[in-house]
Amino acid sequence: MLDASVLIKVVVPEAGTAESLATIERSLRWLAPRLMTIEVASALRQKVAADGLSALDAAAALAAMLDAIADGVIGLADDETPVPAALNLALGLEHKVPDCLYLALAEREGLLASADKKLLALARRRGIAVIEIPSA
Numbered sequence: 001m002l003d004a005s006v007l008i009k010v011v012v013p014e015a016g017t018a019e020s021l022a023t024i025e026r027s028l029r030w031l032a033p034r035l036m037t038i039e040v041a042s043a044l045r046q047k048v049a050a051d052g053l054s055a056l057d058a059a060a061a062l063a064a065m066l067d068a069i070a071d072g073v074i075g076l077a078d079d080e081t082p083v084p085a086a087l088n089l090a091l092g093l094e095h096k097v098p099d100c101l102y103l104a105l106a107e108r109e110g111l112l113a114s115a116d117k118k119l120l121a122l123a124r125r126r127g128i129a130v131i132e133i134p135s136a
Contacts, residue, residue, distance in 0.1 A: 001106040002032045004039035005115035011061035016134040023113050031075045
């Protein structure tokens with residue numbers, strides 16, 4: 001299970017890019033919720049607005065991520081299936097539902113790769129194996 005924080009580092013060079021690339025290259029079945037594509041697009045927009053990433057580079061980065069999905073490097077889960085579990089987690093953990101969607105899928109898959117320290121801490125508390133990607 002990958003979250004958007006890993007994928008953004010794959011398509012835009014920054015702290016944690018090397019570790020994100022090495023993670024993606026592992027011979028595992030990587031899965032993410034469809035929501036991840038929207039989160040990556042949103043992060044790219046923020047990088048254009050705040051970090052000086054060009055709109056052309058943002059579009060190319062998004063295309064690279066979509067190519068990885070089309071090529072089967074990353075599978076997309078049907079988000080409606082884990083939503084009830086995500087809601088239950090969000091209520092029990094008092095955490096936001098989108099993060100809990102990743103957490104619900106990680107519980108099902110048994111692994112979470114992320115640069116999000118709060119999400120990683122929740123995963124560890126729930127006994128999920130994690131791959132921690134450095135963040136800036």
